[in-house]
Amino acid sequence: xxxxxxxxxxxxxxxxxxxxxxxxxxxxxxxxxxxxxxxxxxxxxxxxxxxxxxxxxxxxxxxxxxxxxxxxxxxxxxxxxxxxxxxxxxxxxxxxxxxxxxxxxxxxxxxxxxxxxxxxx
Numbered sequence: 001x002x003x004x005x006x007x008x009x010x011x012x013x014x015x016x017x018x019x020x021x022x023x024x025x026x027x028x029x030x031x032x033x034x035x036x037x038x039x040x041x042x043x044x045x046x047x048x049x050x051x052x053x054x055x056x057x058x059x060x061x062x063x064x065x066x067x068x069x070x071x072x073x074x075x076x077x078x079x080x081x082x083x084x085x086x087x088x089x090x091x092x093x094x095x096x097x098x099x100x101x102x103x104x105x106x107x108x109x110x111x112x113x114x115x116x117x118x119x120x121x
Contacts, residue, residue, distance in 0.1 A: 001026055001027075001101075001103075002024060002025070002026035002027070002028060002099050002101050002108075002110050003024070003025050003026055003110075003112075004022055004023070004024050004095045004096070004097060004110050004111065004112035005022065005023055005025070005095075005112060005113075006020060006021065006022045006093065006094070006095045006112045006113070006114060006115040007020070007021050007022075007023075007115060008020040008021050008115065009093060009115030009116045009117045010116075010117070010118070011118045011119075011120065012085055012118075012119060013119070013120070013121050014085060014086060014087060014119055014120075014121055015084060015085065016085050016119070017081070017082060017083045017084075017085065018082045018085065018117060019079060019080070019081050019082070020036065020079065020080040020082070020093055020095075020115060020117075021077060021078075021079050022034070022036075022077065022078045022079075022095030022097075022112055023075065023076060023077045024076040024077070024097055024099065024110070025076065026101065027101055027102035027103060028076065028099055028100070028101060028102070029099075029100040029101065029102055029105065030053075030099070030100045031053065031073070031076060031097055031098070031099050031100075032052070032053055032097070032098040032099070032100075032107065033050055033051070033052055033053070033097065033098045034050070034051055034071055034078035034095070034096070034097040034098075035047065035048070035049055035050030035051060035069070035078070035095075035096055035097070036048040036049050036050075036069065036078070036080050036093055036094065036095060036096070037093070037094045037096060038089075038091035038092065038093045038094065038117075039091055039092050039094070039114075040090060040091040040092075043091075045094070046060060047060055048060055048063055048067065048080070048093070049063065049067055049069035049080060050069070051069045051070065051071050051078065053071075053073065055070075055071070057069050057070075062088075063082075063089075066082065066083050066084045066085075067080060067081065067082050067083070068080070068081040068083075069081075078095060078097070080093070082117070085117075085119045086119060087119045087120065088119075089117060089119050090117060090118050090119050090120070091117060092114040092115065092116055092117070093114060093115050093116075093117050094111055094112055094113075094114045095111070095112035096109060096110065096111045096112070097109070097110050098110075
């Protein structure tokens with residue numbers, strides 16, 4: 001099966017930075033859009049950023065100018081560089097990707113288990 005594994009979460013002070021990584025593995029034919037969502041306790045999961053296989057990116061208004069999404073297609077990996085972090089960025093961050101696997105040749109959405117990001121002084 002296809003798996004997505006996130007890394008890079010942690011605890012930082014307001015104004016600090018973190019870089020999240022998410023690597024896809026398994027029997028993969030193609031990876032299309034990759035991205036990040038986040039969810040704080042008591043709140044709805046929201047889109048943070050997404051990026052196409054060609055490198056076109058989009059961001060939530062709340063993170064524009066502070067976060068940068070990128071990907072390395074050769075490594076099946078997507079990154080999220082987070083700068084100028086604020087307490088309201090605290091959440092579990094989930095990687096997702098639309099992938100065609102070799103098993104059924106069908107495009108499906110896959111999700112990682114999430115990585116905790118906490119912004120606190």
